[in-house]
Amino acid sequence: METPLRADCSRxxxxxxxxxxxxxxxxxxxxxxxxxxxxxxxxxxxxxxHSELSARGFSGCVHFDCLGAGQKVTALxxxxxxxxxxxxxxxxxxxxxxxxxxxxxxxxxxxxxRLPLGQGQEQQRTALLNAxxxxxxxxxxTLEAFDRSTLPGEVRRxxxxxxDAALEYASQSRDxxxxxxxxxxxxxx
Ligand code: SF4
Numbered sequence: 001m002e003t004p005l006r007a008d009c010s011r012x013x014x015x016x017x018x019x020x021x022x023x024x025x026x027x028x029x030x031x032x033x034x035x036x037x038x039x040x041x042x043x044x045x046x047x048x049x050h051s052e053l054s055a056r057g058f059s060g061c062v063h064f065d066c067l068g069a070g071q072k073v074t075a076l077x078x079x080x081x082x083x084x085x086x087x088x089x090x091x092x093x094x095x096x097x098x099x100x101x102x103x104x105x106x107x108x109x110x111x112x113x114r115l116p117l118g119q120g121q122e123q124q125r126t127a128l129l130n131a132x133x134x135x136x137x138x139x140x141x142t143l144e145a146f147d148r149s150t151l152p153g154e155v156r157r158x159x160x161x162x163x164d165a166a167l168e169y170a171s172q173s174r175d176x177x178x179x180x181x182x183x184x185x186x187x188x189x
Contacts, residue, residue, distance in 0.1 A: 002133065002137075003068060003072075003103070003106065003133050003136055003137070004068045005067045005068050005103060005106060005107045005110065006065065006067065006068055007064075007065045007066045007067065007068060007070055007071070008068065008070075008071045009070070009071075011071040011074065011075070012045070012066075012070035012071045012074045013045045013070075013074045013077075013079060013081075013082060013083070014037075014038075014041050014045040014046075014047075014083070015066070015069075015070040015073060015074065015092065015093075015096045016061075016064060016066055016070060016096075017037060017038040017040075017041040017045075017047065018035065018036070018037045018038070018041065018083050018089075018093070019034060019035065019092075019093040019096050019097070020032075020034060021033050021034035022060055025060075026057075026059070027057075027058070027059050027060030027063075028057065028058060028060045028061075029056065029057035029058065034093070035089065035090075035093060037083050041083070045083075047061075066096075066100055066103070067100070067103040067104060067106075067107050068103055069096060069099040069100040069102075069103045070096065072099055072103075072136065073092065073095050073096045073099050076095065076140050077091075077092055077095075077140075094144075095140065095143060098143050098144065098146060098147065099136065099143070101146075101152075102132055102135055102136050102146060103136065105132055105152065105155045106129065106132045106133065106136065108155070108159055109125055109128050109129050109132065109155060109158070109159070110129060112125055112158075112159065112162055112165075113125060114169065115162060115165040115166055115168075115169050116165055116168050116169060116172075117162075117165055121158075121161075121162070121165070124158055125158070128151075128154060128155055128158055131151055131154075132151065132155070135149075135151065
């Protein structure tokens, strides 16, 4: 699979820092509505408190990973400044929402490759992954067709059908016959 499923904030225009909402909690120190820029986002799209996020109460940012959707959407819009541009902002946020969903589905289907799948299941998994990758790399205008397509439902049904393989995997992990790779952490740059 060509599409990286990990955030690369160095190539992103701070999409999550504007597009997403968060509530005051143990993970965030104040409320922020969706579409409003975080007060710590600098004009060059860097975070002014990045080195002290946890200490300042932003563990939610430390643990968030857009799975590569942020840099993808930034590239789709050619890195145009969008935060305060009211005409461009809704389109960027909407595209980011869609791309996150596609990348989340890609990540789930990719992770399913760790399970003890039958040949037919593996073929289906590969086909779904290729189809999702194709959508993620389509031109911007055609992305919105994804929501109306049959692909999200196909992925959901495929994942729902993996219960037995997941149970087998869990039992092998428990009895020590399978090495369980650690989930990679996020490199928030
Ligand atoms: S986590 Fe994703 S959306 Fe947020 S700044 Fe990093 S690359 Fe951009």
